[in-house]
Amino acid sequence: MTDRPSLLSEFTKGIIKNNPVFCLVLGICPTLAVTTSFENGLGMGLAFTFVLLGSNLFISLLRNQTPSIVRLPIFIVIIATFVTIIDIVLQAYLPPLYEALGIFVPLIVVNCIVIGRAEAYASKNPVLPSITDALGISVGYILVLMLIGGIRELLGTGKITFVMLWLLENGQIGFLELATLHIPIEPATVMILSPGAFFTIGSLMFMFKFMGKKMSERRG
Amino acid sequence: MPALLPTENLLELLIAGIFTKNFLLVMFLGLCSFLGLTKDMSSSIGMSMAVTFVMGMASIITWPIFHFILVPFGLEFLQTICFILLIASFVQLVEFIIRKHQPALYRSLGIYLPLITTNCAVLGVVLLNAQQNYSYVGSVVYGISGGLGFGLVMLLASGIREKLLQRGVDMFGGFTGAFLVAALLSLIFVNYFGVIQF
Numbered sequence: 001m002t003d004r005p006s007l008l009s010e011f012t013k014g015i016i017k018n019n020p021v022f023c024l025v026l027g028i029c030p031t032l033a034v035t036t037s038f039e040n041g042l043g044m045g046l047a048f049t050f051v052l053l054g055s056n057l058f059i060s061l062l063r064n065q066t067p068s069i070v071r072l073p074i075f076i077v078i079i080a081t082f083v084t085i086i087d088i089v090l091q092a093y094l095p096p097l098y099e100a101l102g103i104f105v106p107l108i109v110v111n112c113i114v115i116g117r118a119e120a121y122a123s124k125n126p127v128l129p130s131i132t133d134a135l136g137i138s139v140g141y142i143l144v145l146m147l148i149g150g151i152r153e154l155l156g157t158g159k160i161t162f163v164m165l166w167l168l169e170n171g172q173i174g175f176l177e178l179a180t181l182h183i184p185i186e187p188a189t190v191m192i193l194s195p196g197a198f199f200t201i202g203s204l205m206f207m208f209k210f211m212g213k214k215m216s217e218r219r220g
Numbered sequence: 221m222p223a224l225l226p227t228e229n230l231l232e233l234l235i236a237g238i239f240t241k242n243f244l245l246v247m248f249l250g251l252c253s254f255l256g257l258t259k260d261m262s263s264s265i266g267m268s269m270a271v272t273f274v275m276g277m278a279s280i281i282t283w284p285i286f287h288f289i290l291v292p293f294g295l296e297f298l299q300t301i302c303f304i305l306l307i308a309s310f311v312q313l314v315e316f317i318i319r320k321h322q323p324a325l326y327r328s329l330g331i332y333l334p335l336i337t338t339n340c341a342v343l344g345v346v347l348l349n350a351q352q353n354y355s356y357v358g359s360v361v362y363g364i365s366g367g368l369g370f371g372l373v374m375l376l377a378s379g380i381r382e383k384l385l386q387r388g389v390d391m392f393g394g395f396t397g398a399f400l401v402a403a404l405l406s407l408i409f410v411n412y413f414g415v416i417q418f
Contacts, residue, residue, distance in 0.1 A: 025255060025395055026252070028248075028251040028252060028255065029248050029249055029250070029251045029252070029340045030248075032248045032251065033247070033248035033249075073305075073308065076304055076305070076308060077301065077305070080300050080301040080304055080305075081301065083300055084297060084298070084300055084301060087297070087300065088297055103344060103347045103348060103351065106299070106300040106343070106347055107249075107340050107343060107344060107347070109300055109304055109343070110304070110337075110338045110339065110340045110343050111340075112252055112338060115338060190407075190410075193406075193410050194245055194246050194248065194406045194409075194410055195403045195404075195406045195407040195410060197248070198245075198399050198400070198402040198403035198406055199399075199400070199403040201399055202396050202399030202400045202402075202403060205395055205396050205399065206396045209396065
């Protein structure tokens with residue numbers, strides 16, 4: 001083996017270079033469907049993180065026992081197990097979020113990012129790099145979801161509420177409101193509806209590509 | 221348990237699947253194939269036909285399993301695992317049958333079949349059928365109409381993108397252009413078809 005890339009670079013490559021949405025263009029469906037607000041984007045991202053961490057961990061642990069001819073069914077069963085766990089947990093502890101995400105929680109099972117990382121990374125690498133890879137990809141995904149959710153909430157309702165997942169005073173887990181920002185514009189409802197989602201991600205992807213091109217020109 | 225025969229308005233389900241709740245543009249299901257396969261007309265036709273067939277068949281298969289096995293034993297939490305395995309094995313079976321008996325069809329549609337297992341539109345439609353408690357006939361109609369709506373948008377988008385590429389208008393390149401086409405089409409679907417009421 002030549003020198004392995006360091007864990008830090010494994011982590012950071014998921015955020016920019018291999019960003020799941022803007023560079024790999026995977027997992028677009030939940031990215032657009034649930035990002036009507038900052039809060040939903042964060043919730044979806046955290047549910048996704050749990051599934052990706054769990055599936056990468058187990059697929060990496062079982063990588064020497066998995067016969068390659070039946071690897072895809074095995075991956076799907078492992079992923080579906082974690083999706084079922086997070087589905088039940090959300091239903092029990094965060095019912096409002098569960099209602100808002102709807103069928104997109106069970107649909108994490110067909111999210112191309114999860115199965116893509118299983119096939120491309122976790123089935124070939126030891127446990128520690130696989131977990132790091134999962135963390136990096138998840139952070140990249142959460143950032144994109146929060147960005148798109150934030151933009152759509154801001155332009156669609158005229159205000160944005162920053163939240164974080166925390167233990168509330170009544171002893172339950174829930175979203176703690178940190179701050180609310182108002183902007184003095186007429187809210188454009190179309191940003192909450194589906195055309196706004198396509199328009200937001202199209203513009204963001206254009207900017208991401210444009211900046212990447214400029215940066216690589218400057219460097220080389 | 222919902223009835224076998226339709227209790228809901230079938231025409232409403234048909235219109236909802238094709239226009240008002242279009243799977244691609246309004247519900248955001250199956251966007252991976254939308255982005256990947258709308259570069260040319262022929263592959264989008266092949267994919268839409270395959271998706272419509274699998275969505276209809278998946279509704280036919282999963283309804284009895286869900287309502288006769290999972291619900292009576294209180295195993296609804298297993299629906300995700302159960303549905304994805306049913307769809308995957310069904311798609312595999314269809315691939316074997318088509319490859320053996322219809323080689324010509326296999327050459328045109330065969331490459332799209334493995335992609336369908338991880339298409340969220342197929343899993344989405346069976347999950348929605350279970351969630352909405354549609355009757356057997358109703359869920360099959362909803363599955364097929366969802367597939368038809370999927371195909372309609374695939375055809376429209378691939379027509380627009382192909383024409384733009386021929387004229388040399390490559391709007392900011394690949395995916396960005398596809399998203400802008402989708403934004404314009406979904407404006408139509410949300411604003412004009414959204415007024416259809418029953």
